[in-house]
Amino acid sequence: MAAANMTAGQDRRAVAAGQITAGVILLAALLALASVGYHVVERVRDTPVVAFIGEHPLLNAFAKSFIVANFVTLHVLFLIWWERKFAGWMQARLGPKHVGWNGLAQTVADAVKLLLKEDIIPAKADGRLFVIAPFLVFMPTLLTFMVLPFSASWVGYNFGLGALFALAVSTNVSLGILAAGWGANNKYSLLGGARACAQVLAYEVPLAITVLAVVAVSGTVSLVDIGAQQSRWWNIVAHAPVMIPAFVLFLICALAELNRTPFDLPEAESELVSGFHTEYSGMRFAFFYLAEFANNFFMAGLAVTLFFGGWFGPLLPGPVWFTIKTVVLVTAMMWIRWTVPRFRVDQMMGFCWKVLVPASLVVFCASALWGIWVQR
Amino acid sequence: MRRKHGFWIGFVSVFRGLGVTLLNLVGRRKVTVQYPLERPKVSPRYRGLFYLPFDEEAGRLKCVGCTLCAQACPTKVISMKKLGSGKHAGVSEFTMDLGRCMFCNLCIEACPFDAIHMGPEYELASYNRNASVFTIVDLAPGGAEAVRRNNATIEAAIKAENEAGGSERKGHSAEVKLVVPPKTGGQEA
Numbered sequence: 001m002a003a004a005n006m007t008a009g010q011d012r013r014a015v016a017a018g019q020i021t022a023g024v025i026l027l028a029a030l031l032a033l034a035s036v037g038y039h040v041v042e043r044v045r046d047t048p049v050v051a052f053i054g055e056h057p058l059l060n061a062f063a064k065s066f067i068v069a070n071f072v073t074l075h076v077l078f079l080i081w082w083e084r085k086f087a088g089w090m091q092a093r094l095g096p097k098h099v100g101w102n103g104l105a106q107t108v109a110d111a112v113k114l115l116l117k118e119d120i121i122p123a124k125a126d127g128r129l130f131v132i133a134p135f136l137v138f139m140p141t142l143l144t145f146m147v148l149p150f151s152a153s154w155v156g157y158n159f160g161l162g163a164l165f166a167l168a169v170s171t172n173v174s175l176g177i178l179a180a181g182w183g184a185n186n187k188y189s190l191l192g193g194a195r196a197c198a199q200v201l202a203y204e205v206p207l208a209i210t211v212l213a214v215v216a217v218s219g220t221v222s223l224v225d226i227g228a229q230q231s232r233w234w235n236i237v238a239h240a241p242v243m244i245p246a247f248v249l250f251l252i253c254a255l256a257e258l259n260r261t262p263f264d265l266p267e268a269e270s271e272l273v274s275g276f277h278t279e280y281s282g283m284r285f286a287f288f289y290l291a292e293f294a295n296n297f298f299m300a301g302l303a304v305t306l307f308f309g310g311w312f313g314p315l316l317p318g319p320v321w322f323t324i325k326t327v328v329l330v331t332a333m334m335w336i337r338w339t340v341p342r343f344r345v346d347q348m349m350g351f352c353w354k355v356l357v358p359a360s361l362v363v364f365c366a367s368a369l370w371g372i373w374v375q376r
Numbered sequence: 377m378r379r380k381h382g383f384w385i386g387f388v389s390v391f392r393g394l395g396v397t398l399l400n401l402v403g404r405r406k407v408t409v410q411y412p413l414e415r416p417k418v419s420p421r422y423r424g425l426f427y428l429p430f431d432e433e434a435g436r437l438k439c440v441g442c443t444l445c446a447q448a449c450p451t452k453v454i455s456m457k458k459l460g461s462g463k464h465a466g467v468s469e470f471t472m473d474l475g476r477c478m479f480c481n482l483c484i485e486a487c488p489f490d491a492i493h494m495g496p497e498y499e500l501a502s503y504n505r506n507a508s509v510f511t512i513v514d515l516a517p518g519g520a521e522a523v524r525r526n527n528a529t530i531e532a533a534i535k536a537e538n539e540a541g542g543s544e545r546k547g548h549s550a551e552v553k554l555v556v557p558p559k560t561g562g563q564e565a
Binding site: 086089090091092093094097335336338339340 | 390396398406
């Protein structure tokens with residue numbers, strides 16, 4: 001019996017080693033492919049057709065939004081798989097395993113399932129609100145990617161007020177969530193929607209102030225310029241005394257903005273069934289899910305741009321580095337999510353107004369002084 | 377002062393928690409058994425499907441048909457048909473309706489001859505109630521062949537005894553049905 005167990009253990013170890021090797025090879029292949037793709041696209045940029053599209057304002061906007069929307073959606077499919085895998089490993093489980101290599105296509109299968117499901121609108125729901133709410137959540141999420149710089153030239157629109165635009169647009173997510181909660185005509189949904197609104201609006205304040213702290217240090221509001229300044233040292237290294245506390249505050253506020261544990265009060269399963277999307281199923285639910293992860297990706301991207309040197313990194317091209325950094329940050333957020341329990345509502349609000357807002361103001365003043373001192 | 381203390385406990389505990397999840401992530405063996413693809417090795421004491429041990433030396437099942445197990449059973453799972461009596465007692469039929477069984481082990485504890493055991497087989501679900509009724513052919517490790525040998529051995533022994541001992545133990549019947557449980561609704565496996 002003992003011998004049998006031992007061989008089984010060795011088998012398992014061998015299988016695990018094989019899986020890790022396969023994973024590393026796949027990752028390397030993916031990175032190589034992405035790098036080659038980057039160079040191909042850089043070449044193609046100068047061809048007449050692409051140049052024509054680039055000059056035509058409408059075609060340009062359409063082409064860029066098409067690329068961004070597709071990239072974000074595909075990346076989100078990957079992130080959902082990664083989150084499930086990661087959560088599984090943390091709980092000594094295996095996570096998805098059957099569809100594709102290590103369940104890599106599981107999210108695709110789930111998405112197809114959700115698409116095929118019956119489209120249910122509750123009889124007493126406010127039909128119009130109920131129908132548009134998922135899009136109200138998804139649209140601002142996608143819109144924020146417009147100003148997110150994947151590299152100096154790979155940015156939807158090089159907007160002078162990029163950081164403020166991103167913050168302003170991402171707040172609108174709470175409107176969609178409130179619409180979903182109100183439109184479903186369900187007490188749990190309404191409570192979830194109201195909580196989401198209160199939470200997102202409250203945490204927007206310290207979040208904006210911490211972003212302003214970075215702006216005070218860099219002296220510019222444009223995300224592209226903030227990123228470009230970090231070609232040698234990341235902000236969090238170059239301005240460590242003020243940027244490390246700023247990043248911690250930013251991370252906490254970002255978690256709250258994203259409605260992720262420990263701030264997942266709007267969808268608190270144990271209290272509100274699933275909060276604002278209790279009544280949603282099928283395609284509309286998929287949109288909420290997609291928006292949640294896309295938002296997560298965006299917040300990580302914003303943090304990378306502000307604190308972690310944006311697209312700069314050795315060997316690999318800018319957009320690839322940017323994506324790698326965001327995935328690392330998203331993983332850190334998942335790590336927190338699967339560790340920390342949920343706040344109580346009063347704790348959550350008290351923490352924001354009594355701790356985070358004063359702390360972020362202090363950090364903001366400190367970084368303003370630091371900015372003056374550095375520039376001397 | 378107390379509030380401050382509580383704050384630090386909370387602060388430190390978050391990082392401790394992160395450490396615990398990290399250890400689970402990298403350092404712990406995954407407990408998932410992917411059931412239809414890989415099957416768990418059950419412990420030797422596992423309470424799975426019953427079997428009636430076959431005594432190779434004697435060439436018969438160990439069971440003597442005393443019905444102690446049937447009497448110990450709280451849900452009347454076991455019914456049997458005794459074969460022979462006295463020294464050469466055995467069973468010719470032994471039926472268990474596992475649809476009623478709760479795998480409580482009481483029958484095994486009741487047996488003075490170690491003649492009924494639970495094995496490692498655990499896939500006992502079926503699409504049909506009758507399929508949960510296990511006859512002696514299903515329960516004996518050697519199947520129909522073992523039952524045939526069992527019956528032959530016991531009948532031969534009884535015959536030999538009758539021929540040798542003659543008149544004083546005359547008249548005992550070879551087959552006595554002792555326990556009749558409520559209807560099981562059929563006996564095909």
